[in-house]
Amino acid sequence: MPARTKGDVGARIAYYRSVMRPKMTQQQLAEAACVSLGTVRKIERGERGVSDSTLEAIADALGVDPTHLRANRVPTHTRVHESLPALSAAIATYDLPDDGPVRPVHELRTSVTEAARWRLGAQYTRIVHKLPDLLTDLARAYHTALAGQRPELAGLLVMAYRSADAVAYKFGARDLSARMIELMRWAVPEADDPLLAASVAYVRTETFFAAHAHTSGLRALEQALDAAPAAGTAQEIAAKGALHMRAAVIAGRARDASAAVTHLNEASALAARVPEDVYYGTAFGPDSVKVHEVSVAVSLGDDHVGRALDVAGGWKPPGGLPAERRSAFYIELARAQLWSGLADDAFESLKVARRIAPQHTREHPWVREDAATLRRLKRADSETLTNFAEWCAAT
Structure with a gap:
């Protein structure tokens, strides 16, 4: 069922697109929402209805909750x-x-x-x-x-x-x-595909993150690395490299700096042998390792946080990286900036993350925590910060 069939929804979309900083063109909105330019134009002119899924994709691309665009307010x-x-x-x-x-x-x-x-x-x-x-x-x-x-x-x-x-x-x-x-x-x-098995081991780490069983998760990944095929083909290199990236992050959460650095170095060496790409559903290559370098620094915390700022000072994830991974970089960077007393920079990073992947950003618990902290630190400040905090349900 369409969320609305005539021009009021289109007018709201056009309004939010025009007030973005920088202003978003119809072409940019179409690309971010994964819909055609003709669809955006017709919706804004009120010439066609818009399905709930399309409206949600457009809202995400604009970085607003769909309730601001639709009539039913869900x-x-x-x-x-x-x-x-x-x-x-x-x-x-x-x-x-x-x-x-x-x-x-x-x-x-x-x-x-x-x-x-x-x-x-x-x-x-x-x-x-x-x-x-x-x-x-x-x-x-x-x-x-x-x-x-x-x-x-x-x-x-x-x-x-x-x-x-x-x-x-x-x-x-x-x-x-x-x-x-x-x-x-x-x-x-x-x-019967050992590389697919390696990708499942990569995903399984979520259960260890959720349970805060970081040491056990690191052990499971190291077992998966032992079972993975030798790094010969690009797919095999990427499979082992992705496992090392994941192991570096969970080692960081376990505060095992030595293991984190070892796995990160292994991932970097493997990444140098293949182009950045998606292998068996996981992005891997030099840019992905850079993103994980920031993640590891934030996971280790304390004296390591400065490393995240150093990496981000001379590098930004290219547009060819998957949106989820790019947004994760800015979410991790925002936390490092906030811990370093750079509140304004942290908020800018969170806004970049939202522009790249709104759904991922809104649902990330660190975003809610950091937005709530920023709101407390800057109580008398901008309406933009208040709107952002309300958008991601920060408390």
């Missing part, structure tokens, strides 16, 4: 949470899917690739709307497939679970996220 985070039970229902029948039509493998492959692209672009509302049906379709195809088709379908299930897990984890549904990860671990042996 916030995006509420809509996502309301959709999570559908994901839960889809995975509850992973081994006993309902009877129904079986989609061709090439169609399923295309849908899984699209969902992965949404995950990397932090388009979580699109994932939560599409993945329940896709997961059901994949389970049905897997359980009715001939033996020769099962490995590919198992691999597609793993990738689809990963996209669904991104929503569950980012929106705080940690039990659902853990179930998704266990299903990845269930499906990956059937895929």
Whole structure:
């Protein structure tokens, strides 16, 4: 159902686009929201309605809550949470899917690739709307497939679970996220792909982050590194490099500076051997390692925070990096700046993160904590800070 069919929604979109600093063009809005320029133009002119998913994508690109644009005033985070039970229902029948039509493998492959692209672009509302049906379709195809088709379908299930897990984890549904990860671990042996297994080990680290079991998480990653194939091909190099990046961060959370530096150095050496790209669903390369260098410094805290500022002083993540990763860089940088007494710089970094990936930024707990701290530090300051804090539900 359209959220609104005529010009009032379009007028609101045009208004928020015009008051952004710097002002956003219709072309820039279209690119950020992943819709066509013609669609933006028609919506703003009131010539066409706008679906809820498109409106949410536009709101995210503008860095405003969709309630500011729509008439029914239901916030995006509420809509996502309301959709999570559908994901839960889809995975509850992973081994006993309902009877129904079986989609061709090439169609399923295309849908899984699209969902992965949404995950990397932090388009979580699109994932939560599409993945329940896709997961059901994949389970049905897997359980009715001939033996020769099962490995590919198992691999597609793993990738689809990963996209669904991104929503569950980012929106705080940690039990659902853990179930998704266990299903990845269930499906990956059937895929018979050690590089896919390495990517599952990378994702599994979320459960250790959530439980604050950092030392155990580091041990699990080191076991995955031992099991990973030798770093020969670009895909193999990236698989080991991504595990080292992840190990560096969780070692930082465990306050094990020696292990963090060792894994970061290993990741950097491997990154020098491959171009920056997305390998098995994970971005890896020299730029990704730079982002993780900032993350490790913030994780270690104390005297290490200055390293995050040093890295950011001479480098910024290029536009070719996935939006989720770029926004993470600025979220981590904002925390380092805030800890260093650079409140204004921290707020600027948070605003950059929001422009890059609004949904990821709004749901990040550090953003809420830091926005609340900034608001306390600058009580008499700008309406912009107040609006930002209200947007991300900072308290």
